[in-house]
Amino acid sequence: MHPKALIEKLIAIVGKDYVLTDKTDIGLYDSDAETLDKAAPDIVVLPATTEQVSAVVKLAASHKIPISPRGAGTGLSGGSTCVRGGISLVLTRMNRVLHVDPHERLALVEAGATNVSVSVAAAKHNLYFAPDPSSQIASTIGGNIAENAGGPHTLKYGMTTHHIVGLKVVLADGSVVTLGGAARTSNEIDLSGFFIGSEGTLGIACEALVKLIPRPEKVETLLAYFQSVGQAGQAVSDIVAAGVIPAAMEMIDQITINAVEDYLVMGLNRAAAALLIIELDGPSAAIAAQRKVVETCLEKNGAISMRWALDAKERATIWKARKTAFGALGRIAPHGYVLDGVIPRSRLAEVIAGIEEIALRLNLTIANVYHAGDGNLHPCMLYHRENEDEVRRVMLAGKEILELCVEMGGTLSGEHGIGIEKMMEMPLVFSDLDLVMMGRLKEAFDPDGILNPGKVIPNLKTCGESGARPLLRHKIMSGC
Ligand SMILES: Cc1cc2nc3c(=O)[nH]c(=O)nc-3n(C[C@H](O)[C@H](O)[C@H](O)COP(=O)(O)OP(=O)(O)OC[C@H]3O[C@@H](n4cnc5c(N)ncnc54)[C@H](O)[C@@H]3O)c2cc1C
Structure with a gap:
């Protein structure tokens, strides 16, 4: 189809203001927060409803145009970067929390709603959405679902997948399906579980039914310093081995401590090799016992100092040190x-x-x-x-x-996904057969390969492949 005709059809679906083709405008969508790999889309489309998403996908499918879903673009693996050009489908206009049901402890949310907006909407019922990526002010529920996002409190409360019960998804042919739902069931293949973490390669999430949980009765947050990362790491291991699962155990090293202190000037110990944040939550009686275990493990491993936050304000300050860490590193x-x-x-x-x-x-x-x-x-x-x-x-x-x-017995990604960043490392953990099976599943959902192509499953042709945009990583690592 001639690009002009395509643009006219897209405008007819979403409106003139929501189809971007100007070079400067589309340049803003040339990467996510992994800024090494840049590839601008040909067109940016911002739908407002599931029906519009479906119509855009139907149009793209009928002309085999690549289409990459995008939320806030805070991803750290190049997941929404349009490596084959085509359409960047940005979901951020679909940002409503449609319904909060305190009795069922569920919320129905549009995919472009920010993570934090769900907890804000649930707060009057003393409920919240547990997955809390440090990007939660900006990142969207759709992006969290696609990456199976985690966060500081994943240790106790699990990943995004543990908090989603149902999804409304637009498939590669534009059809709209509902996966999962409010009722507990074991009479079907868990397709929503299968979809979560698929990085926009199997369909486009438009709505999600998410679980809400009650705020804990009590929260205690501790800040501790160590002379070595090894000692801090051992303390973390010992706490879990002693039977305590804190809500969070987060660490930053000396370079990061200094970058945060340069930025926030909050009195952090610049000489320490590691700063450890430990948060306990739950009933008051349980916390008192857990505090003792934590303190013993920290002392045993030579903590230089430790301090429990005295109030919510001090707790928020401690978390600010952790949550601004990546931003603060931008000073270096x-x-x-x-x-x-x-x-x-x-x-x-x-x-x-x-x-x-x-x-x-x-x-x-x-x-x-x-x-x-x-x-x-x-x-x-x-x-x-x-x-x-x-x-x-x-x-x-x-x-x-x-x-x-x-x-060491680990793996490639805990929460940021594979995207383009770790695609070539996939054979380190998956056999040829594993990768072929993943390819077959992708093909079953998306036979023409239009949904977020060039992601997750390695294609060794990379830069030689037709339609692939030249990425800096390819130029540098293989000279093309
Ligand atoms: C400062 C900072 C801190 C971060 N901290 C964390 C953290 O603690 N934990 C964590 O897990 N991540 C973290 N991240 C990474 C990132 O925020 C998450 O991966 C987040 O889930 C991405 O959401 P997004 O809306 O920005 O998605 P995008 O970056 O826009 O997209 C991410 C992926 O999701 C796909 N996608 C987006 N929307 C949809 C949709 N509706 N349907 C289908 N696919 C879709 C895209 O195609 C892409 O593959 C952090 C990032 C930054 C910059």
């Missing part, structure tokens, strides 16, 4: 390449030593932010995009760190 270098490897908690000290060795050998600054409680590491490599040699070293370090995680 303009770009950060954030990894998402997972390891068994008990091997934290070994992996950290390995990351330090890689940073030294490849002459890179690597800051570390960890969901320490569940062994989810976020090494953040700080770099300058225009420095090709530095980018090459970042790519190499990324590969080596993921190899190390796998060698």
Whole structure:
């Protein structure tokens, strides 16, 4: 179809203001928060209803035009980057919390609603939506579902998949289906479970029925410092081994402590090698006993200091140190390449030593932010995009760190997904047969491969493939 005719048809579906083709406008959608890989779409479309999403997908399907769903674009694996051009389908106008049912403890939410807006809407019933990615002010429920997002409180409350009971999804041919639902059932294949974490490659989530949980009776938050990341990691392991599952156990390293302190000036201990945040929640009586266990484990592992927040204000300040960590690192270098490897908690000290060795050998600054409680590491490599040699070293370090995680019994991603970032590392954890099976499932849902193509399942042709946009990673790693 001639591009002009296509644009006219899209305008007829969503309205003139919601079809963007100007170079400057579409340039704003050329990457997510993984800014190393940039590829602008040809057209950006912002639908307002499920019917509009369905009509846009039907149109794209009839002309085999690639279509990549996008929420807030806070993804960290290039998931919504349009590596084959086509349409970037942005769901952020579909941002309503449609209904909160305090009796069933459920909320019906449009996919473009921000994560935090769900908890805000549920707050008057003393309920909230538990998955809390640090991006929750901006990231959307649709993006959280597509990535199976986690967050600091995943340790106790689980990932997004544990909090979604039903979905309204537009499939690759434009048909609208409902997966799952409010009633508990075991008489069907769990298709919503299958869809969650599929990174926009199987369909477009338009609405979600999400679980809400009651706010805990009491919350206690502790800030502790250590002379080594290894000691802090051991304390984390010991707490779980002692039978206590805190709501969260989060850690940042010395580079990050200093970047946050430069930014917030809140009196953090710049000399410490690790800052550990531990949060306990639940009934008051249980918390008192758990506090003792936590303190004993921290003392045993040589904590330099520890302090429980005295009130909600101090608790919020402690969390600000963690939640602004990535932003604060922007003071050191303009770009950060954030990894998402997972390891068994008990091997934290070994992996950290390995990351330090890689940073030294490849002459890179690597800051570390960890969901320490569940062994989810976020090494953040700080770099300058225009420095090709530095980018090459970042790519190499990324590969080596993921190899190390796998060698230690871990895996590639805890919550950020594979996207384009870790696609080439998939064979480290999946056999050829595993990948063929994934390809077959994708084909069953999307026979023409129009939905978010070039993601998750590796295609070794990469840059030689027809329609693929040249990415910086391909240029640097394979010269094309
Ligand atoms: C500062 C910062 C902190 C972060 N902290 C966390 C954290 O603690 N935990 C965590 O898990 N992640 C975190 N992230 C990563 C990111 O915020 C999450 O992956 C989030 O779920 C992405 O949501 P989004 O709306 O921005 O999606 P996008 O980035 O727009 O898209 C992400 C993926 O979802 C797909 N997608 C989007 N909407 C839909 C839809 N409606 N239907 C189908 N597919 C769709 C896209 O195609 C893409 O593959 C962080 C990111 C930043 C920048």
